[in-house]
Amino acid sequence: MSLNKPEKMPSLDANVVKIAVEMESENPQLKEFNQKIPLTNIIQDLCSGWDLTDPEQYALKFSEKTNQNYVTEKNRNEIKNGSVLRLAFSPSKIAYDILQTLHSESSDDKNERTSALQKLAECSTDITFALEFINKQGLALIISLIERGKCQGAMLANALASFVELMDHGIVSWDILETPFINMVASYVNNQTSRPQEAKVVQSSLSILESIVLNSSAKYGQVEKEVGFPNLVLRLENQNPIIQQNALSLINALFLKADPAKRKIIASTLCTKQVRNVILQNIIQTSSGEVGSEMAHQLYVMQTLCFGLLEERMNTKMDPQDQDAHEKIKELRKIAFELDTISGGDASRRQLSPFTKDYKKLGFKYDINPALDFTETPPGMLALDCMVYFARNHVDAYTKVVLENSCRADEHECPFGRSSVELVRLLCNILRIGELPSEQTTTYHQIFFSHDHPFHELYCVCIVLLNKTWKEMRATTEDFVKVLSVVREQITRALGSQPANLEKLRQKLSTLTYSEITNLWQQERTSREQWESHARPIVQLKELVTPEIVQLIKKQRLNYMVDGTRFTKYSQRGQRVKDKFWFVRLSQNHKVLHYGDCDDKSVPTIEELPNKLGVVDIKALLTGKDCPHMKDAKGRKSTHQLAFSLTLDSVEMTPLYFVAPDEMVYDYWVDGINALLGNKMTSKEAENDLETLLSMEIKLRLLDAEGVGVDIPQDPPPVPADPPNYEFCYDFK
Amino acid sequence: MWTPTKTNKYGVVIYNWHGDNPYGLHLEIGDTVQILEQCCGWFRGFVTKNRSVKGIFPSTYIHLKPCRVENEGTFETAIPLEDMVVREVSLVLRDWNCIWKSLYVERETYKFITLRKVMRELLEWRKQLLTGTLTQDQTRELKLKTTAKIDWGNR
Numbered sequence: 001m002s003l004n005k006p007e008k009m010p011s012l013d014a015n016v017v018k019i020a021v022e023m024e025s026e027n028p029q030l031k032e033f034n035q036k037i038p039l040t041n042i043i044q045d046l047c048s049g050w051d052l053t054d055p056e057q058y059a060l061k062f063s064e065k066t067n068q069n070y071v072t073e074k075n076r077n078e079i080k081n082g083s084v085l086r087l088a089f090s091p092s093k094i095a096y097d098i099l100q101t102l103h104s105e106s107s108d109d110k111n112e113r114t115s116a117l118q119k120l121a122e123c124s125t126d127i128t129f130a131l132e133f134i135n136k137q138g139l140a141l142i143i144s145l146i147e148r149g150k151c152q153g154a155m156l157a158n159a160l161a162s163f164v165e166l167m168d169h170g171i172v173s174w175d176i177l178e179t180p181f182i183n184m185v186a187s188y189v190n191n192q193t194s195r196p197q198e199a200k201v202v203q204s205s206l207s208i209l210e211s212i213v214l215n216s217s218a219k220y221g222q223v224e225k226e227v228g229f230p231n232l233v234l235r236l237e238n239q240n241p242i243i244q245q246n247a248l249s250l251i252n253a254l255f256l257k258a259d260p261a262k263r264k265i266i267a268s269t270l271c272t273k274q275v276r277n278v279i280l281q282n283i284i285q286t287s288s289g290e291v292g293s294e295m296a297h298q299l300y301v302m303q304t305l306c307f308g309l310l311e312e313r314m315n316t317k318m319d320p321q322d323q324d325a326h327e328k329i330k331e332l333r334k335i336a337f338e339l340d341t342i343s344g345g346d347a348s349r350r351q352l353s354p355f356t357k358d359y360k361k362l363g364f365k366y367d368i369n370p371a372l373d374f375t376e377t378p379p380g381m382l383a384l385d386c387m388v389y390f391a392r393n394h395v396d397a398y399t400k401v402v403l404e405n406s407c408r409a410d411e412h413e414c415p416f417g418r419s420s421v422e423l424v425r426l427l428c429n430i431l432r433i434g435e436l437p438s439e440q441t442t443t444y445h446q447i448f449f450s451h452d453h454p455f456h457e458l459y460c461v462c463i464v465l466l467n468k469t470w471k472e473m474r475a476t477t478e479d480f481v482k483v484l485s486v487v488r489e490q491i492t493r494a495l496g497s498q499p500a501n502l503e504k505l506r507q508k509l510s511t512l513t514y515s516e517i518t519n520l521w522q523q524e525r526t527s528r529e530q531w532e533s534h535a536r537p538i539v540q541l542k543e544l545v546t547p548e549i550v551q552l553i554k555k556q557r558l559n560y561m562v563d564g565t566r567f568t569k570y571s572q573r574g575q576r577v578k579d580k581f582w583f584v585r586l587s588q589n590h591k592v593l594h595y596g597d598c599d600d601k602s603v604p605t606i607e608e609l610p611n612k613l614g615v616v617d618i619k620a621l622l623t624g625k626d627c628p629h630m631k632d633a634k635g636r637k638s639t640h641q642l643a644f645s646l647t648l649d650s651v652e653m654t655p656l657y658f659v660a661p662d663e664m665v666y667d668y669w670v671d672g673i674n675a676l677l678g679n680k681m682t683s684k685e686a687e688n689d690l691e692t693l694l695s696m697e698i699k700l701r702l703l704d705a706e707g708v709g710v711d712i713p714q715d716p717p718p719v720p721a722d723p724p725n726y727e728f729c730y731d732f733k
Numbered sequence: 734m735w736t737p738t739k740t741n742k743y744g745v746v747i748y749n750w751h752g753d754n755p756y757g758l759h760l761e762i763g764d765t766v767q768i769l770e771q772c773c774g775w776f777r778g779f780v781t782k783n784r785s786v787k788g789i790f791p792s793t794y795i796h797l798k799p800c801r802v803e804n805e806g807t808f809e810t811a812i813p814l815e816d817m818v819v820r821e822v823s824l825v826l827r828d829w830n831c832i833w834k835s836l837y838v839e840r841e842t843y844k845f846i847t848l849r850k851v852m853r854e855l856l857e858w859r860k861q862l863l864t865g866t867l868t869q870d871q872t873r874e875l876k877l878k879t880t881a882k883i884d885w886g887n888r
Contacts, residue, residue: 541762700826730777
């Protein structure tokens, strides 16, 4: 007899993974790849398997859709069981070959050089190769190729693409680039030919210039000088989405790195109708109707930068010496109160009395000197700018808002001045004015490309909204915070619906009335509560509280039994005995059931009930069809549903047969008896009672955990390490 | 080092804490706690409904609430800075809960159902007061309604 030994033990070494290695025009090799053995040894081994000489010319690459990089000592732990690798020429060998081809001036074969550059562009995405190539002075060669304008067409496209890829690894500083190189690359951007192979040239050139602007402060001026803004705007009209995207990225980079004076110039160019329309028509409202996420990000950056220009005004306090600002305040008053009056008629009266009364009507906080209203930053002078813009450009709406409130005699008027200051502060907050663009955000608002002064126009729409909401809420000046919280909700929800223009925004806002917002809030509260009732700590609490509630139900059921119930008499065969009743009571100490016959009206006391049954003598509770007296019952469905009986340990005593008058009595008795016998109470009534009592109890327990800002976590919060000691300051011994 | 807390004096439990750590204090979600001292992410204090049992618990299990402190020192008392009506409703509801439960046991069905309805109303109004989105007018109205209801209940 032979011992059954396993043929081969599965490898238990955690360092060994099973892989396959492929090579062009060779049969793949299956290998056990040991992570502890140096790659060079493994490659040698593979080469000998395929009879390849010069193993140092080869390297391993990953062979996945998303990863075809070289395997290095650093990334080799990414190799897992079942991985497929490829044996290919090493980075060093490829870099050497490419450089050979590019260097050989004698080689007139353009095709050969073009394909070398194409290979270079492909390989350069891998940092292992890029390092090798740069170390062999390859980058300098590429730069000089571009700089000397030696390449054209596909060759140029590949040279530029290679450069982009090589630089992308951040190995070499962008500061090394000189003016001739920048000028040459800029010329490709400015050159407006539209041959297809040029597209790649323009894409790469735009991307190179963007990187120079972002990464090399000294070269900003050169780039800015060489590519004019108009050329970049023209590029936005290009039908190639990548060119559009790269052009917009370069515009944003120039914008971001500009000094404050230049920023204003750039912003005013970008806000012109011409540029806005180019963006709207060629990027946002294209036939496909889709904006890629990178493009969306660039649009967001552009918007953020444009809004950023408001920051200065937002953070500027009103200077008491600022005559221009004082004039603006006067103009507000004039437009509101003097437009209808015949000019000159009562000018003398006006001269005598100061404008204080009018300033009060305008709703300034400091009606004696409204300049003080603009000393808080944010919103500072931006608030005054918006108000004047409103008064000048929307005279009707402005006078309506002001007069409506100044004519009210009660405390329900909405002060225009104060609410404007608050609203502009709110808008600055919603639009994050003054913050630098974030890296990931891709939400832009098409609506802001639809107007020259998007912020001011937004204010004009929203100040009307604020007035409407104020009225709907019947608010008083004490309610500013609350009105603003509703208005904030209205604005963020309306903007969230991505309206295409101001009219669409207005329409959306008109549907978001105060009552609609309260409804939405109510819904959110309810769904939060529903979620919370399933939150783990609350479920735990319910479990904790349940026994207490069950005791309460038990007590109630036993009380009920103590009070006793009159039952109709049934024969042992389940026949109702006409006009015969019996009465059952539980003794005060819950130990004995007393029962006896009775008539249909009387409630016998415990002494009047001659028969007794000790609870300890009860063997079991039977219900429904299990009851002996219901075995033969037919057809009368309702009867056996209400039937229950008590079987006894002793055969000498007759079991008790019950039929309850209704379901509630049935449930109460069955629960009560179950409770006496130490069983679970399972009736529908018991379930309902538990739900009613428990839900109230939980609600009351959680009263203090309700309200704004208290969040019930789903998972236990982190617990700190034990404290170093237990030497407390307060001693209660 | 355990040091007396300066401003963190009062809070509500947001997660059940078993309390079986050394000197631990058992906490149930919704309990309010008064905090005496702190050390390395731990609080020492007591559940306000049972001042005599002191113990320690992780500060992460507590949502702090503003309060003022009376009788500072070993026997200090933290009084939450809550809206008076909101506070009153909480106290009344908890009182009524006891009555309500005994109505249940005594099978005073009608009273039991009526009181339940009123308690639910009070709960809803209290919630509205808490959300802080009502205007002064609405708040005043609701407070009047609430206090009238409480007076009715206390009869």
